[in-house]
Amino acid sequence: MEAVYSRTKTLNGNLLGFCPGCMHGTVFKLIGEVLEEMNIDSSTTAILGIGCCGLAQEVVSYDLATAPHGRACAVATGLKRANPDTIVFTYQGDGDLASIGLAETIHAANRGENITTIFINNGIYGMTGGQMAPTTLVGMKATTAPGGRDPGQHGYPLHMAEIIDQLIAPVYIERVSCNNPANVRRTKNAIRKAFRNQIECRGYSLVEVVTSCPTNWGLNPGKSLGFLEENMFKEFPLGVLRDNTEVK
Amino acid sequence: MSKKLFLKGGEAIAEAAVRAGCRFYAGYPITPQNEIPEYMARRQPQVGGVFVQGESEIASVNMVYGAGASGTRSMTSSSSVGISLKSEGISYCASARVPMVYVNMQRGGPGVGTIQASQQDYFQATKASGNGGFRMIVLAPSTVQEAVDMTYQAFDLADRDRNPVLILGDGVIGTIMEPVVLPEMKSDEEVAALKAKHHGWAIVGHSREEKRGFLTPGFWSTDSLEAHCLELEKLYSSWEENDVQVEELYLEDAEVVLVAYGTSARIAKSTMEIMRDEGCRIGMIRPKTVSPFPARSFDRINYDTCRCVLDVEMSIPAQMLYDVRLGVKDRAPVECCLRSGGNLIEREDVVKEIKKILEGGGR
Ligand SMILES: Cc1ncc(C[n+]2csc(CCOP(=O)(O)OP(=O)(O)O)c2C)c(N)n1
Numbered sequence: 001m002e003a004v005y006s007r008t009k010t011l012n013g014n015l016l017g018f019c020p021g022c023m024h025g026t027v028f029k030l031i032g033e034v035l036e037e038m039n040i041d042s043s044t045t046a047i048l049g050i051g052c053c054g055l056a057q058e059v060v061s062y063d064l065a066t067a068p069h070g071r072a073c074a075v076a077t078g079l080k081r082a083n084p085d086t087i088v089f090t091y092q093g094d095g096d097l098a099s100i101g102l103a104e105t106i107h108a109a110n111r112g113e114n115i116t117t118i119f120i121n122n123g124i125y126g127m128t129g130g131q132m133a134p135t136t137l138v139g140m141k142a143t144t145a146p147g148g149r150d151p152g153q154h155g156y157p158l159h160m161a162e163i164i165d166q167l168i169a170p171v172y173i174e175r176v177s178c179n180n181p182a183n184v185r186r187t188k189n190a191i192r193k194a195f196r197n198q199i200e201c202r203g204y205s206l207v208e209v210v211t212s213c214p215t216n217w218g219l220n221p222g223k224s225l226g227f228l229e230e231n232m233f234k235e236f237p238l239g240v241l242r243d244n245t246e247v248k
Numbered sequence: 249m250s251k252k253l254f255l256k257g258g259e260a261i262a263e264a265a266v267r268a269g270c271r272f273y274a275g276y277p278i279t280p281q282n283e284i285p286e287y288m289a290r291r292q293p294q295v296g297g298v299f300v301q302g303e304s305e306i307a308s309v310n311m312v313y314g315a316g317a318s319g320t321r322s323m324t325s326s327s328s329v330g331i332s333l334k335s336e337g338i339s340y341c342a343s344a345r346v347p348m349v350y351v352n353m354q355r356g357g358p359g360v361g362t363i364q365a366s367q368q369d370y371f372q373a374t375k376a377s378g379n380g381g382f383r384m385i386v387l388a389p390s391t392v393q394e395a396v397d398m399t400y401q402a403f404d405l406a407d408r409d410r411n412p413v414l415i416l417g418d419g420v421i422g423t424i425m426e427p428v429v430l431p432e433m434k435s436d437e438e439v440a441a442l443k444a445k446h447h448g449w450a451i452v453g454h455s456r457e458e459k460r461g462f463l464t465p466g467f468w469s470t471d472s473l474e475a476h477c478l479e480l481e482k483l484y485s486s487w488e489e490n491d492v493q494v495e496e497l498y499l500e501d502a503e504v505v506l507v508a509y510g511t512s513a514r515i516a517k518s519t520m521e522i523m524r525d526e527g528c529r530i531g532m533i534r535p536k537t538v539s540p541f542p543a544r545s546f547d548r549i550n551y552d553t554c555r556c557v558l559d560v561e562m563s564i565p566a567q568m569l570y571d572v573r574l575g576v577k578d579r580a581p582v583e584c585c586l587r588s589g590g591n592l593i594e595r596e597d598v599v600k601e602i603k604k605i606l607e608g609g610g611r
């Protein structure tokens with residue numbers, strides 16, 4: 001029988017430790033497939049943020065370093081500037097990218113660093129157990145906002161794609177999700193485009209993936225999808241915010 | 249080749265770094281070390297290197313982590329309060345075994361302190377430069393020439409050990425002008441070869457047949473991290489044997505032994521020379537590496553003649569004092585001559601302390 005589907009070679013077969021219903025695994029699979037299809041996995045380095053993504057460090061086959069919490073875009077800047085031929089991407093959660101690493105994120109984007117950022121927005125701190133993130137929705141409960149996010153105390157969710165869209169330098173900004181097969185395909189296309197931009201030296205690309213966190217949302221995977229579609233997508237609408245890919 | 253140039257400390261260090269093959273520098277402005285980033289901004293593009301003004305010290309040190317992780321000779325610099333911000337990144341480099349060199353031109357502290365020279369970061373430099381109990385070789389130049397030579401050497405040490413190396417200067421070393429002879433410029437081929445040597449572990453991409461580059465200061469297994477710590481400990485203890493650098497003067501007949509490093513050592517040394525001319529038997533230990541600390545030099549003091557060891561440093565409260573006491577092991581009393589906050593020690597301060605000891609009678 002002809003094999004029509006197999007695991008990407010960029011995943012080494014070690015078990016992924018993500019919770020049921022978590023989308024980190026899907027995104028790592030998509031990244032791996034893109035790298036393999038574009039035949040760039042042997043020249044690619046991942047800079048992981050600190051968070052649940054660390055669970056993938058021994059699962060992917062390409063080069064990898066872990067950055068201090070929030071500093072992935074600075075580490076990527078140094079690596080890419082010193083090694084323009086290496087394909088460098090950062091992979092960061094919302095606490096990492098939008099809270100502690102806000103300065104590094106915005107300044108790397110503003111310098112137009114020729115890197116790719118994959119931003120996993122699950123509206124909560126996953127790894128540390130459900131604390132409030134800068135992207136937590138108004139009213140959404142977190143262990144450090146037991147009464148739910150209250151704008152009077154905590155302000156409003158940060159819209160990172162829109163914030164970065166205020167900058168002149170970035171070439172490509174898209175918000176996607178992995179809640180159904182069509183969106184998984186869109187996510188893969190967005191990731192491919194973001195890497196192609198880097199190969200063609202166009203500059204900074206951001207792919208924000210809005211995802212669920214069943215464990216820390218306190219919902220089962222099915223209900224998490226419902227919450228994602230009804231609430232997260234309202235706050236973080238999917239779509240292309242900027243695409244200067246064809247402009248030279 | 250051995251032409252003498254008249255250079256400012258910070259610029260001389262930057263040029264020495266470039267000559268040693270440094271091709272990546274990132275830093276953030278702070279006095280008294282701005283000469284280094286400003287020089288690098290002009291110089292790196294001339295040699296095909298990279299200069300980035302980071303948005304903060306935190307960003308800068310992490311850029312160096314990224315560049316150093318590719319085997320590129322990389323450097324950052326700052327002063328005191330800015331060095332505090334770099335500490336997490338340096339700890340990551342030490343754990344991930346990323347070679348890098350950084351400079352601290354110490355200024356008065358704590359807090360934002362003053363912009364004048366001090367030696368108030370001794371503990372931070374030698375004992376706890378970040379979390380986790382890692383160690384570094386810390387070179388403490390006393391002259392601009394020494395700063396140049398140590399910078400050149402620092403990159404070799406960082407490469408050899410795959411560990412951060414710190415040049416511990418101060419506001420005087422950073423801004424003073426002195427005649428120097430610069431080391432040889434490494435050729436582009438040499439610089440490329442130095443980088444290529446690291447290809448095995450560097451995170452620049454590896455073919456599917458090769459072992460991947462994998463640098464993570466994060467571990468899921470406590471046993472793996474403990475094994476890593478044991479590995480690091482082996483490295484650190486090798487320095488005691490091989491890497492101590494020290495200047496020892498007149499230990500065989502000294503009645504008073506001065507201990508000082510960096511800028512204080514200049515003042516202590518000239519005091520010693522003047523007083524010896526006047527017939528006072530003064531000696532000196534000048535740590536050139538404050539880590540590893542030259543503890544064994546204190547075994548070479550003649551405790552039959554030595555009445556006191558005088559710790560001379562620009563820090564109140566004293567910091568190097570504790571290493572001095574460990575070296576002396578109660579074989580002589582230890583006194584201090586201190587200034588702080590950005591105030592320089594003056595020769596008269598040292599003379600006064602020595603006279604007090606000498607006039608104080610026998611042991
Ligand atoms: C300097 C620092 N502060 C705090 C932490 C603890 N910490 C680990 S992961 C994390 C948050 C992760 O949340 P997020 O970035 O949203 O990623 P997720 O785990 O949800 O994927 C925090 C605060 C740390 N490792 N380092």
